[in-house]
Amino acid sequence: MQDCLSQELNRLLTDEKITTLLQPIVNIEKKNVFGYEALSRGPSDSTLHGAQMLFETAERCGLTSELDGLCLRTAARSWSGQGTPLKLFVNVSPAKLMPPEFNPSQLQELLETNRLKASDIVIELSERYPTADPSELLKTLSWLKAEGFLIAIDDLGSGYSGLKLWSELKPDFVKIDRHFIRDIQDDLVKREFLRSVVELADRLGCKLIAEGIETDAEFRVVAGQGISLVQGFLFGRPKPVATACLDALVVKPAQTNKLPRQETAGSL
Template sequence: MKDRLHDELVHLLQEGLVTSLLQPIVHLETQQVFGYESLSRGPSDSPLHAAPVLFELAEKYALSDELEALCLKVAAKNWASHALDCHLFVNISPSMLLPSRFSSVQLRELMRRHDLEPQQIVIEISERFPALQLQELKNAIAWLKAEGFSIAIDDLGTGYSGLKLWSDLQPDFVKIDRHFIRDIHEDLVKLEFVRSLVELSDRLGCRLIAEGVENQAELTVVADLGIELIQGFLVGRPKPYPTADLSCLPDRQQVVQKTTGRLARDLCEYVEPVTPDTTLREAWECLQRNLHIFSLPVVQDGRPLGLLHKWRVLELYGSQYGRALFERRAVINFIGRDSLVVDQRSTLDEISQRLIEEDFHYLKQHFIVVDEGIYVGLGTTRRLLKQITQERIEKARYANPLTQLPGNVPINNELDKRLKRVLPFVFIYIDINDFKPLNDILGYQAGDLVITRLAELLLVHFNYKGDFVGHVGGDDFVVMTEREDVDDVCRALQRRFMEMVRSVYPSTVQEQGYMLAQDRDGQPKQFPLSSIAIALIKIESPNEYTSELIADYAADAKKASKIAIDHFYSRLLI
């Protein structure tokens, strides 16, 4: 048996029969894939398939160097084939970095052959293996860092050196072993251990990665501890292609468009303010004359100091001798200084979010609206909620039933509104290429999944104030934005879509890179995997164009983008 395993290992090395799988590492705050760890496996029908068996056997027969070199070559080739712009994490044992075994020339050649950049690569050094020649290892790490590589310590807490290796190597990342993450929500000792690592990493300027996150409870604790990077079956199992499941992430954006209509200035009403030295009696008389007013703004030199609430005056007057004691005193002594102040250009969503976050005990009835700090008027929470509700109802009425994004009526309204303004903006048309064969062969369920995932990606990438995302219908979407980095955002969107859509296809289709289906004439044809075409219309003078003209330009740009090699077309309208 031993000889047979040895022979099988030698055959594996000679024929290069190692597969590189990719497991995602996800950033919780950005809710995007930060990178992938390359994990090596032997042939699926071999007793050497599992990584522990494969590497233990290689070490037993003194073939570790050959196996690690092969794994690096396969990982580099696999990574290059996907053309991703995130990080690649690769495992290297400390002994491989010692002078007698480490070759900077071979590493540079490997990077050059596959057109890889060191800034993308994170070298993982496992704590499971002792680093007996520490100074030589530190020299190799220093060279790697100088070249642009990042360093990670893997499996922290399971091996020989632990915190000493952390201190000596000063890594960019430290991966907490899955032992300490498993059931962390039920184990106080694990919780406190990981909490201490978080505090230490903050002081040392190192980023932590929680390994082995497998359920929502573990994810919640990890997120609450402030760990931003996670890896585990919950967000993705190792696969031959890059894919991740981000649906489990906390506070994940839902496919519901934010309000895009009125601003704070549209909801505020001018209420004559009083000065700080106005007496309480004078203020009360003002409130009595205007029964619909329940708070008075107190303003000095145009800048609001706070609000005098009607209930506060009634409270003072209701006490024994209250009127006699307080009515001659200045209102500045009785104002609420925790009043919510918002700029007149704030959106309704921003105001409602601040109202919720400002105080846990009660919901403020009013908010003060300012223009560059100068008092403009008062808004009421009741009117705000009423307006938001009306907008939600209106949007639901015209929303696309699949994605719940605004449909054609709100899209046209938004376009007309922007064309009447003097501020430049960008009109973007997005269309899925080769969607019909995907829909026909894989079924409508797969097609709907791709459409909804694209809607999610659009909301993630275009989430700045004033961004508008709409669903024209089918696989066509529209975005309107004022962002200056829109070209970069669109190219990032294309990359993320390609990464996402691969996971929808069967593995055989992924490997061959195309799908065999009938074209519109009923003839068999090889269709590439779906991508997206993006047409950008940059409008510098909105008041000189009509919505019909923009629609014509967008249609032309859409055709041009489909012809372009990278499915990207941009046009500037002066």
């Protein structure tokens, strides 16, 4: 089975058979789409179609950096020419940002080829993966910020070094892992965690994004804590690039009527 998955992954990398989908990140205060997260998928008929299987296989095969590179190129090509002022959030593994993998000239070429600006791109760094040399990673991230890229810490609370990286890097965004959002209305510990993170973000001048909101009840708690940027199935599922960008022009109401008007996704 592992050999089959390895062969399939190598085929996808060679043929560049990766598709970019976009999921909206919504500003519930301004009632508009703030940006999109680029999500990568394999072919629909492939055993590596799903993101989890795709990236877990790449990690086992030692091909995470190669897959990251292909996903970045595909996302850039897909986003190129859309003409939208919205932010594009892209996921990058720490390994891709470490020497000798990180190549500033290739990154600049990627932007120029696809007519993109650094200030339009938010680089999401997941804390799920350990970093072999944190000092080198911080050097790269500091360079990216100086060039105009925005930085987000993804999956806060899910892994290794989120709070430490937060304190050292001072990111523009911190995305709260969906584990702390799921059924938060029934879990006092999750609500206290969220409250603490909101207070810390306010003090550090950082914007929070609550991930994985799927129900009205979860949304009510998140909105009540003062978090304005949200992401999840309640606001939109991942869609092909052209369809998602069309939705950005006219934000359609989510199917919910259970919340007071000032708090509802429907008020979008």
